[in-house]
Amino acid sequence: MAKTHVTMKVNGAEVEGLVEPRTLLVHFIRENLQMTGTHIGCETTHCGACTVDIDGMSVKSCTMFAVQAQGSDITTVEGMANADGTLSALQEGFRMMHGLQCGFCTPGMIVRAHRLLKENPSPSEQEIRMGISGNICRCTGYQNIVKAIQYAAAKINGVEFREAAE
């Protein structure tokens, strides 16, 4: 099958590559771009480990072809840190609140939570839980992931983070 030339912006840098039409975006990111932060979990659009941010949308990159991302602006977990290299509020939240155990789902969780907080900077616990309902974690029971996102929301909004009483 003839290959197609694609160009897109990933974490602020212009990238290009030759892909077959059937190349999934996640494979392009991991194999052509050698950026392996974006994970492949279920491969059937359920788990959300492959979530990347495309033109302001959280997208499961295993369910989109690389050719469809032609000209788009993509952010992966590698692009989540602050410009000076320090941890973003979300990354800090996941660290401080122990929002991960094995860490496999974490790239998708952080990228998804990033868009959630852009759209809703002060989400309720319920809104956070529904907002990350496309991301599956098999370790944490989600409790500390929710806290990590609440921590980040508080930090972004410049208010003190208080854990809800158990």
Place this chain on the structure above:
Amino acid sequence: MIPGSFSYHRPASVADAVKLLSDLGEDARPLAGGHSLVPMMKLRLATPAHLIDLHGIAALKGIRRDGQNLVIGAMTTQHELLASDDVARSMPILHEAALLIADPQVRYRGTIGGNVANGDPGNDMPALMMTLGATYRLEGPGGSRDVAATDFYQGAYFTALEPGEILTSVSVPVPAAGHGYAYEKLKRKVGDYATAAAAVVLTMAGGKVATCSIGLTNVHETPLLAADAAKAVIGTSLDAATLKKVAAAAEAIMAPAADARGPVEYRKHVGGVMVTRALQRAASVAK
């Protein structure tokens, strides 16, 4: 999992898409949000030789008013439906149901056109479109035609779409001001297809049901309109005896598959429960 090889086409107009579909024949499939088709391709349960991506067609996007109807372009995503104030205000059941589809990531990509045109009995929008009395615009090599949602579904994945045709928009009559509505969906977990779901749109007058429409999701190989059940609530105040009778009437037309969501009897039973709950909630929000 990697899909089989295919040629990728990205037409810029409906006419070009229709021409591609007609010329390429049965080996070509239109690609909307892709969240049904792409997983099927990865599993090699679908192996189209050509994909015709509809994302490049601006005319398929957007929500507009046309008299008493909302006309929704086929490539409008569930996320865009949820962001629409007009939908939330004039057709809140559409907002409610869109929020119950899959998960946030899927809703950014999943489209109303793909949802209604795929013919998957598990999809939520078809029964809702039947309940609301929607009409689908189909465009093909011979021009365009309108098909009522109630006439569109012929079997699981079999619809009124002819070869070379694509569904370009849905036109939904705005329900009467003060109408009551509810979409009750039982599912095993967030993001799942319905074990059973019921859509109700009704109007009340003097404490009694004046008009009523009931749709059913995933309890048959096609979405269903429960016409007898809806007729049985007219003129009642939804008392316990009526609700029992209506649930039985709805269950009588259900023929769900036995699958991981439960055996036939269970799915019919909870289908009746969804109808009951949707009727009660719809009546409670009607003005």
